[in-house]
Amino acid sequence: MTNAGPLPLSVAIVCKDGARTIARTLDAVRPIAAEILALDSGSTDGTLDMLARAGARVVPTEWLGHVRTKQRALEACSQPWVLCLDADESPEPDLIEAIAGALAWPAAEQLATAPEPVAFALNRKVWYAGRFLNHAWQPEWRTRLVRGRDVAAGLAAWAGTDPHDALRTAAAPRRLRGTLRHDSFATFAEQLGKQVRYAGIQAGHMARRGDRGSLASLLISPPGAFLKQLVLKAAWRDGWAGWLAAACAAQQALCKHAALIELGRAEQRPDAGGAAAHPDNT
CATH class of the missing domain: 3.90.550.10 (Spore Coat Polysaccharide Biosynthesis Protein SpsA; Chain A)
Structure with missing residues (x-):
């Protein structure tokens, strides 16, 4: 100092x-x-x-x-x-x-x-x-x-x-x-809610650049995200909180790819779009 x-x-x-x-x-x-x-x-x-x-x-x-x-x-x-x-x-x-x-x-x-x-x-x-x-x-x-x-x-x-x-x-x-x-979140429930919102924003950007969701990504990406944190990052060493962190990573991947599939199916609808959401603190 x-x-x-x-x-x-x-x-x-x-x-x-x-x-x-x-x-x-x-x-x-x-x-x-x-x-x-x-x-x-x-x-x-x-x-x-x-x-x-x-x-x-x-x-x-x-x-x-x-x-x-x-x-x-x-x-x-x-x-x-x-x-x-x-x-x-x-x-x-x-x-x-x-x-x-x-x-x-x-x-x-x-x-x-x-x-x-x-x-x-x-x-x-x-x-x-x-x-x-x-x-x-x-x-x-x-x-x-x-x-x-x-x-x-x-x-x-x-x-x-x-x-x-x-x-x-x-x-x-x-x-x-x-x-x-x-201090991203006080509870994992708060983190899960934030990730759902962020996944929707990210899926919107992916759809606008031409990406399309698939059932294969929906099935493969969430367990991949879970194993990345749990095994490659050794999140298990953080105890129960590490397991929950890995689960959060899987949930974010699931929500992102689910939202992307949904946007792809609704791409012909005239009510697409909207303003960017404000974070609760990133």
Whole structure:
């Protein structure tokens, strides 16, 4: 941790009704951030009060989907470095220390002036029932720390297909040690409901690009997703929570392919379409 005050760092947060988790996010980054920028899409649960107490700059915005809304937040930041976070993500102390070390002088001076793009990836871990899941969904490296000048030059930008966004950079990101805590859900029932919504969004994008569902995919993909988490990722080592995580992965695959089949059968209907759904925190 730096003792020299805030770093030349903006923290960009996209939120709506994130009161359950955003206080932890703000407490984690406030000591190192020169700017906290929040794009809020209509919070009514106390999120705005928490942002005000943290001294955040709040920009009200309509929800444009994951990719476009996060890109708007990225471009609105004013500092030489930008750390992009969801409202349910918070850097653990070891990650805060690693970020501070990476952006401390003189190393930061060399990185800031390097002609090639510079970016850092963080490992995100799900926090559930009072502990981390160290195997399910691991490792999950996410590019989240970029230079503002690379954003301005179009060398760092949000991309992907909603709801699976990704911060793309022109150069391979360097990996920072430490953990990005992900309070994605309080219960697995909440996670299952979120996955049903996300599966519908993803299936819609797949249908628009010409993908068609099949019974073979419906039968093969869910058990494949289950075994990937349970065996390849060794989620069983996380105990009962790991088994439930594997089941969630299977359910998401099932819902995605079922929705894709349904969209294919209804493609001639005139009432297709609709606005992108807002996440409850990704």
